[in-house]
Amino acid sequence: MSGVSYKDSGVDLDVYNEAMQRLPKLMHRTYSPRVKQLDGGFAGLFQLDFDCNLFRRNYQNPILVSGADGVGTKLKIAQMTDRHDTIGIDLVAMCVNDTICCGAEPLFFLDYIAMGKDDPVLLERLVKGISDGCIDSGSALLGGETAIMPDHYKPGDYELGGFCVGVVEGKNLIDGKKIESDDVVIGIASDGIHSNGYSLVRKIVFDVAGLTAADPFEPDPSRTIGDVLMQPTLIYTGAIQKVLNHYSVKNVVHGIAHITGGGLAENLERILPDGIHIDIDSNAWEPQPVFSWLQRLGKVERDEMFRVFNMGIGMTLLVSSYYADSITRMICDSGLDARVIGQAKLRDGGKSVVVK
Secondary structure (H helix, E strand, C coil), X not given: CCCCCCXXXXXXXXXXXXXXXXXXXXXXXXXXXCEECCCCCCCCEECCCCCCCCCCCCCCCEEEEEEEECCCCHHHHHHHHCCCCCHHHHHHHHHHHHHHHHCCEEEEEEEEEEECCCCHHHHHHHHHHHHHHHHHHCCEEEEEEEEECECCECCCCEEEEEEEEEEEEHHHCCCCCCCCCCCEEEEEECCCCCCCCHHHHHHHHHHHCCCCCCCEECCEEEEEHHHHHCCCCCCCHHHHHHHHHXXXXXCCEEEEEECXXXXXHHHHHCCCCCCEEEEECHHHCCCCHHHHHHHXXXXXXXXXXXXXXXXXXXXXXXXXXXXXXXXXXXXXXXXXXXXXXXEEEECCCCCCEEEC
């Protein structure tokens, strides 16, 4: 009589090994020569500097910058629609977009994936999205962890976590302390909801309005609701690094804020020094139709919309007013929509950020 095996408890090591064999090719496509390849090792290796003109950085005072995040209940939409190829892009975006707020160059990325049972095809689809996001952000996917947890996750459920490490030269660190009155706020457009507020989105769309992901999206019936809700989060690292590299000596970018949960006001407030106030003009841009659609379906108050969602602005830069036009053009030339949406002023009581 044979004893109980790991397979009997819900974990099949043979299937797990099959799943692991699918991942190296998705990792290798993200590598630069700065990666010290160690397939099968217990950790990932990355060379901070490199004796080659293309990769040499000649750091004098390198500061490592790290970030960790997930994609919240957008995972529920991915599982509902069986769309698992882009949620990994969201995962990378949520981490690297935070890292770039300090002026850092993203270096490498690690993921954590937990699911109820081994599913090599699903795992490959998830990691393909992560790999795509790493290529878009210039990060190497060094490794991660895949945890099989029967009884903890229902069939078809999974969880994603991401971890990014970047580096910035000490003299180029952006922490908001140089923000001053007369700086202007450049807003870079989002492409929709990104990865915040999905608990409210699901409540409005599926519970209150009684719609399904397969229904047409009313403002654009050529797309389904699932298409709109699964639009991947934009990755801003390329455009912002272009600006930072161009102005690496002058340091004219004084603050960067990734607009996630908490909206424009709360995320800008995080980087403001004492004595500085920001006025945002909400008439300076037109939010994507998904926001007015959600507001109307759920009868959501304006202030609640601006607190929960990015409302069409995914990233903001606070810059010296003299350089605002050239920086805006540079970002637009990178393929993103950017415009001046606000102004920094000396603070005299009241809230530190007001969205008018």
